[in-house]
Amino acid sequence: MGSDSGRGEMSPDALERLLRERVDAHRAVARKGKLATYIPALGDADPLHLGVAVCLADGRIVAAGDADVPFTLQSVSKVPALLLALMDRGPDTVFQHVGMEPTSEPFDSILKLELRDPAKPLNPMINAGAIAVTWLVAGETAEARIARLLSFVRRLCGNDAVAINERVYRSEWETGDRNRALAYFMRAIGALPREADVEEVLAVYFQQCAIEVTCADLARMGAVLAFDGVAPWSGEQLVPREVVRIARALMVTCGLYNESGRFAVQAGIPAKSGVSGAVLAAVPKRVGLGVYGPALDDKGNSVAGLSLLTDLAGVLRLSLF
Numbered sequence: 671m672g673s674d675s676g677r678g679e680m681s682p683d684a685l686e687r688l689l690r691e692r693v694d695a696h697r698a699v700a701r702k703g704k705l706a707t708y709i710p711a712l713g714d715a716d717p718l719h720l721g722v723a724v725c726l727a728d729g730r731i732v733a734a735g736d737a738d739v740p741f742t743l744q745s746v747s748k749v750p751a752l753l754l755a756l757m758d759r760g761p762d763t764v765f766q767h768v769g770m771e772p773t774s775e776p777f778d779s780i781l782k783l784e785l786r787d788p789a790k791p792l793n794p795m796i797n798a799g800a801i802a803v804t805w806l807v808a809g810e811t812a813e814a815r816i817a818r819l820l821s822f823v824r825r826l827c828g829n830d831a832v833a834i835n836e837r838v839y840r841s842e843w844e845t846g847d848r849n850r851a852l853a854y855f856m857r858a859i860g861a862l863p864r865e866a867d868v869e870e871v872l873a874v875y876f877q878q879c880a881i882e883v884t885c886a887d888l889a890r891m892g893a894v895l896a897f898d899g900v901a902p903w904s905g906e907q908l909v910p911r912e913v914v915r916i917a918r919a920l921m922v923t924c925g926l927y928n929e930s931g932r933f934a935v936q937a938g939i940p941a942k943s944g945v946s947g948a949v950l951a952a953v954p955k956r957v958g959l960g961v962y963g964p965a966l967d968d969k970g971n972s973v974a975g976l977s978l979l980t981d982l983a984g985v986l987r988l989s990l991f
């Protein structure tokens with residue numbers, strides 16, 4: 671693994687040994703967390719699973735633990751949705767509809783919106799902001815927008831087989847009252863325009879959350895972010911550099927909701943979590959990481975996943991700061 675911080679190279683074999691050892695050391699941390707059962711289908715996961723994959727500068731994947739267990743993106747999908755909306759509309763338009771400030775509230779909070787403080791969602795990494803961003807993704811119909819998003823995620827993951835988990839999608843569609851309330855409230859206060867079809871926006875949002883991947887897919891997505899929009903396995907520029915820069919900044923400040931500050935201090939890596947236990951991480955010019963550990967802490971972030979990433983950030987000197 672390339673390093674510009676004086677550590678020199680670590681061979682893929684040595685990295686794999688390190689990952690295996692660190693995964694084993696952090697498995698027990700999962701016992702402190704709980705599955706997200708407010709989306710009933712997520713309750714079927716094994717809370718003790720823990721997997722990690724690293725995508726290197728040459729596109730190679732090194733993985734350990736339960737890295738082959740599939741899981742849904744959930745809030746990790748907020749990153750590709752933001753990238754695509756920025757590419758479709760440009761930053762000026764996107765940030766007319768969503769802010770760029772961190773939150774001290776949980777990811778699904780309505781509080782700040784109700785106080786109109788400000789009258790648009792705080793940032794694209796919380797549910798309200800992501801719903802606004804999903805609405806900004808170009809496409810004539812809900813079907814067209816989710817099709818564009820899915821094909822974009824496939825490109826970022828370097829995997830054409832990535833698909834939507836219909837069971838997880840339906841499970842959230844049937845129980846997603848809180849997101850429904852958020853989205854209708856947003857339309858009521860003008861944070862979504864009057865002409866927005868809220869049910870359609872929610873259909874796209876719930877489907878993007880239900881896109882199913884593995885740790886390797888997530889690690890490749892992280893690598894595209896780490897290498898300024900270029901896919902290391904093909905050399906293709908998938909996302910403009912400036913758009914990637916915006917996404918990485920928001921991942922550092924907002925990616926783990928009201929736990930982003932602690933993680934920035936302790937690990938210092940741009941990251942985005944999801945309630946499935948997914949964590950996407952991107953270390954600029956170094957590596958992309960995908961972590962899966964479905965037991966969550968009280969902020970809704972993978973408890974063992976974050977402790978594993980914090981540990982790896984220390985051992986491999988990955989902190990930006």
Ligand SMILES: NC(=O)CC[C@H](N)C(=O)O
Nearest residue numbers: 744745777797879944945
């Ligand atoms: N934090 C998350 O991963 C939330 C995503 C989930 N689909 C929701 O909207 O509630």
